[in-house]
Amino acid sequence: MxxxxxxxxxxxxxxxxxxxxxxxxxxxxxxxxxxxxxxxxxxxEPEVEEVAEPEELPPPPTPEQAEQAERLVRQAVLEKRRGNKEAVTKLLQEAVAVAPGAPATLEALGDDFAERRRTKEALEYYRRAKELDPKNVGLERKHAELALRVGMAGSIEDQMRANLSDSWFIGQGDNTASLGTARLLSFIAPGLGHLVLGRTAAGFGLLGTWIACMVWLLIQHNDVAGLVKMILGGRGNFGGGIFPPLLIAIITLFMAVGSLSGGRSAARKAKPKAHPKPPVDLPFE
Known part of the structure; x- marks a missing residue:
């Protein structure tokens, strides 16, 4: 298979x-x-049993190859300090091409991909480095922890926490949107906080209801002005037609803010899940 x-x-x-x-x-x-x-x-896909041929490992690098790869790695470290991420990846890839049998070079490129959240490439280079250096406990730990982290990011909510969500409002540098910020946005415009968290159906529903109520009240702006004058202690005339949209708008506001507050309470009450430890202590054969 x-x-x-x-x-x-x-x-x-x-x-x-x-x-x-x-x-x-x-x-x-x-x-x-x-x-x-x-x-x-x-x-x-047809059920076909295939026998995978063992991958031939590259030979150990010659002293010249190791020296050239080490020089490229040093240049990559320098570019990393300068913040030039693209140059770092390019130099490390050149180092791997020069000395494909050097596990330290493969591990360095895997570290670079892991830092840039390109987990698929990182796991592949960690795997290749492990085949060349199977007794490297630190490398085994890196590979196991990254594989475990990828396996845990299974649901849509977990992907958001792991920065794998395509939400419009969650950038590359954010792990997840703050619940406090989401509540503040929902207090300003109900539903906007839900959109920030990626809960689009609830967000659009609340925001649409809020906008409809605001348009309804805008049409009755004279009655709204009369109610405001009366609240401020003056004389004002208004009809009872403004109360339905006003009541719906208030309920929508409380629902939007309250539903986000309930999410944090539920998260606090939830029992932590026990995850298996990475297999870093297994004996090497």
């Missing part, structure tokens, strides 16, 4: 188990769409 087929089946099983525990309709819809996509892909 091809490796990608095995990975897709494992992900499909994990998503089916995950969707049973999710209550949010948006997240369930996203998970179900992914389950349908994987189910169709797995069903279309």
């Amino acid at each position: 091809p490796p990608n087929d095995v990975g897709e089946k494992a992900e499909l099983a994990r998503l089916k188990a995950k969707i049973a525990t999710v209550q949010d309709r948006d997240i369930r819809a996203a998970l179900q769409a992914r389950i349908d996509e994987l189910s169709a892909k797995v069903a279309a």
Whole structure:
């Protein structure tokens, strides 16, 4: 069975188990769409057993290759201090091309990809470095911890925490949007905080209701002005038609802010999940 087929089946099983525990309709819809996509892909792939040929390891680098690769790595370290990330990756890739059998060079390139959140490339270079240096405990730990972190980022909510979300308002430098900021935005415009957190269905619903109420009140601006004058102690005339949109707007505001506050309380009450430790203490063969 091809490796990608095995990975897709494992992900499909994990998503089916995950969707049973999710209550949010948006997240369930996203998970179900992914389950349908994987189910169709797995069903279309034929069940063919393939024997994977062992990958031939590159020979150890010659002294000249090791010296040239070390020089490139030093240049990469210098570029990293200057903040030139693209040059760092390019120099490390050149070092790997010069000395493909040097595990330290492969590990350095894996570290660079891991820092830039390019986990797929990082895991691949860690794997290649482990094959060349299987007794390197530090390298084994890096590979296991990164693989575990990727496996934990399975749901849509976990992807947001791991900076894998495509939310409009969550940038590359943010791990997740602050609940406090989201509540403040929802207090200004109900639903905006939900959009920041990626809860689009609830966000658009609340924001649409709020805008409709504001338009309704704007049409009755004379009555609104009369109510404001009366509240300030003056004389004002207004009709009862302004109360329905005003009441709905207030309820929408409390719902928007209250639902975000409840999310933090639920998170505090939730019991921490026990995750397996990375297999760093296993004996090497």
